[in-house]
Amino acid sequence: MAAQGKPFWTVPVAAMLTGLGCTADGLSTGAVEDRRTRYGANADSQPRKVGPVRAIMRRLAEPLSLILLAAGAVSVATGDAVGGTIILAILGLSIVLDTVQEGQALKAAEMLRRSVAVKAEAKRDGAFVAVDVGALVPGDLVRIRAGDIIPADARVLEANAFTCDEAALTGEPYPVRKQPGVIASALAADADNAVFRGAVAQTGEALALVVHTGRDSLFGEAASALAEAQTPSPFQRDLHAFGLLTARLTLALVLLVLTAHMLFGRPVLESLMFAVALAVGLTPELLPMITTVTLSRGALRMAARKVIVKRLAAIHDLGAMNVLCTDKTGTLTEARITLAKSLDPAGAEDPRAATLAALAAHLGGDRGALDAALLDCRHDPAAGWVMEEVRAFDFSRRLGSVLAQGPDEHLLIVKGAPEAVLKLCATRRDGSIMDAAAQGQAHALVQALAGDGLRAVAVASKPWPGAPRELTAEDEAGLVFEGLCAFADPPKATAAAAIARLAKAGVRLKILSGDDPVVVKRLAGLVGLKADEVLSGADVAALSDAALAVRVRQVDAYGRLSPDQKSRIVKALQARGAVVGFLGDGINDAPGLKAADIGLSVEGATGVAQAAADMILLESDLGVVADGVEEGRRTFVNILKYVRMAASSNFGNMLSMAAASLFLPFLPMLPT
Known part of the structure; x- marks a missing residue:
């Protein structure tokens, strides 16, 4: 639903309710049936089945x-x-x-594809009930909890520490905060007051109003490409x-x-x-x-390597492939945030920041992606410590605090966004004053980490002088800057070797990602791919088809691409005579998978990506692709x-x- 051509996240909630002809109390069963007739099922366009x-x-x-x-x-x-x-x-x-x-x-x-039955919690006739995702209609009120797959494009009406993983949609591996409100930007990437079909709720819970379903959803066009x-x-x-x-x-x-x-x-x-x-x-x-x-024997050999060959001729096409385009998150990377570095205030490697952050995460009950990465790196981080008070993380403060008693220390530990934590610090760990120069040095360190594709969390503390009591904003001041924790989505252990095998076989790899170009460039270096230049989606949009056909031969890494731009790059490569494969697992990869000569997806991919693929890898390993190239050529x-x-x-x-x-x-x- 858009008002006068505006995206729904830029429209006031009252205007949206009027446009949808509903209230914030949900729908009746009769209204649902009428809307289902009007809007259709909340489902993707299915590929044309051939009898x-x-x-x-x-x-x-x-x-x-x-x-x-x-x-x-x-x-x-x-x-x-x-x-x-x-x-x-x-x-x-x-x-x-x-x-x-x-x-x-x-x-x-x-x-x-059907191995996972997805349900949604919708308010019908005044009560929340579990319904099939396909039965949702615009105007439904849905409750979304951590771990739920977002069932439709919806406007957030209420949120409690709610974040979403939108990697399948945008390629961005980090959780995105969602909260009520109206924003002016027409870009979906800026829509922190909306959730989009196919994303995954990571923390907290939210109440949302369904606005678009099925093919009308933001990425419905990507899914509808399958019907072509x-x-x-x-x-x-x-x-x-x-x-x-x-x-x-x-x-x-x-x-x-x-x-x-x-x-x-x-x-x-x-x-x-x-x-x-x-x-x-x-x-x-x-x-x-x-x-x-011959192709059937090849399919049997591929099946032994846990590959479903949906189209026999795809085995030959895989052997003929000389360019492989791949998404980043989940294909080249683990799609799992890990702790990359723990730094002191001067930028030197030091475990204290990560130790304190893990302690705060464990005692405070934080279970976000970054907290999980901290806890994975520390065995029993709270040994000998007792949590006395907690002031939970919230998105307005962008930090959280824990008061803890340890064997030798009584500490208030604060962790959160660097720009929020650093301004509360009075000194550094070495006792020096956190003056303007020190603040500038800390912010420069954060920027340097961002330049390497790493996300930073600042950690601070201060000795607690007396008995425990309820924490306030005044307590989160005069802190000691302990350092930074840097996080990344690491490359798969087998990625570099598999890319080298593909290169030896004459297959050139290109990264087509929706993530930040800086992150893409860092990943390319880690997996042994030369990427002196990274084109962004804006760069691709500015090129004509003829110019793009020239540039795609020179550039191997792309960031911030839309689904249509991925498909356009594939077609530009084909126009230059290349036989193009595409490996992807997200909704935003469906157009690229469809356009490619050979589409490859993985078991954990979205249903849209699996439907668009010619082969499905039951083990997400580029080495299987290299094996497939050899099998196709044989x-x-x-x-x-x-x-x-x-x-x-x-x-x-x-x-x-x-x-x-x-x-x-x-x-x-x-x-x-």
């Missing part, structure tokens, strides 16, 4: 299949029932095997081209022989029968069977061996027969 009959007809329409059909029919018509039946049986068996294999893979992928017709893959194009070439050569040879025989005064019927025999002999009858069996070589053998023998034999027939007093070959 078995249509799938078989599509394969029969291939030039090579038509040649074999014609050869079989002619053989039967001219009396060679056995030969014709064999040709038709081989063709039929090949098509059936191909159709069954792809059908089984699609069923496996569908079972994987699938373009032929490189393998299908190559096979189609080979079939046309075979048909042209066969027709040319038949016409040439028939014309020559007519000029030599040979009987017309015998000459026609001989030409038909040549046509049958030129046909590579076993190619469909060889192709299907499959291609095996098919090529048969093509070369069949082409050389069939054409050689038939040309010899055609030439000999002009000089022999009898025809060397007939259809029967």
